[in-house]
Amino acid sequence: MKEVASILSSYDYKKRYLPYLDLAILSNTNSLQIYKIEEYLTGIVKPVSPYRTAFSFIIFITQGEFEQLISFQHYRIAPGECLHVKQGLWTATQYLSDDVKGFIIFYESDIFTQYLLMHDKKEEIKYMPYYKLEYYDTQALTASMLLLYGELGLHVIRPSVYVPIFYSILSRLNCYTVNYTFSSRDLEIAYRFKELVIDSHIREKSVSYYADSLCLSENYLNRCIKTVLGRSAKQLINEVNVAYAKLLLINTTRDIAAIAFELGYPSPSYFSKFFRKEMGVSPNEYRRIERANIIHRWE
Helix, strand or coil: CHHHHCEECHHHHHHHHCCCCCHHHHCCCCCEEEEEHHHHCCCCCCCCCCEEECCEEEEEEEECCEEEEECCEEEEECCCEEEEECCCCCEEEEEECCCCEEEEEEECCHHHHHHHHHCCCCCCCCCCCEEECCHHHHHHHHHHHHHHHHHHCCCCCCHHHHHHHHHHHHHHHHCCCCCCCCCHHHHHHHHHHHHHHHHHCCCCCCHHHHHHHCCCCHHHHHHHHHHHHCCCHHHHHHHHHHHHHHHHHHHCCCCHHHHHHHCCCCCHHHHHHHHHHHHCCCHHHHHHHHHHHHHHHHC
């Protein structure tokens, strides 16, 4: 029962349901991943019991049919239709036609943090499980998926290029959402909180600091953030720190101690414990995996 109830990381999901994958794909720990359905999912282990994942994913079909269970509701999609499965929801792949083609995107919530670190944007992405797209948007989304697929397949890592492409995909889907489930005040508080965290996350890591800065109680701040973003204030603070740590681990040669102190942690061991808790691997292991992935892209 514990195994069924557990929330799967992308590695756990791939190992359990896609046993034929090569090591490079299996060990890919990027916050953003995209694969062609005809190459990636056609051999998925079926039938499966519903499971939950620590990542969200988008399924977009260009040919054939695809059926997914989301929160115990069945959705069967064809070309021009799209599914969006948020992290933590019960889900399971139910059916793929023999001729199915399209894309599946895996993403973790810190990808939004990476976008905010690079751009001054305030658009909040709203969620729906199912989208039926107009013809123009279908063609545009296909083009964006191909761009993202090509960019993430390169041997160089360019977040400044691939993150905006991904965000444009979400923004296009966002045009089809019609109902807000939160107030404009909650939304404004969430925006201000995210901006404060991005500006101050190195020196301030407590929820109380941000609540005081916004003249709010911790409980009220947490309620607003949970309503708008679907996670706690502390989770978002941690995501910002993890996103920055990952950038430093991948793009610099600094040792773990230097990175720990740059991020404002009292010791390398404290930082390593935090990183392992959030990512499931140590900072050194994460760096080694990502560098191996880069080398593999060159081969």
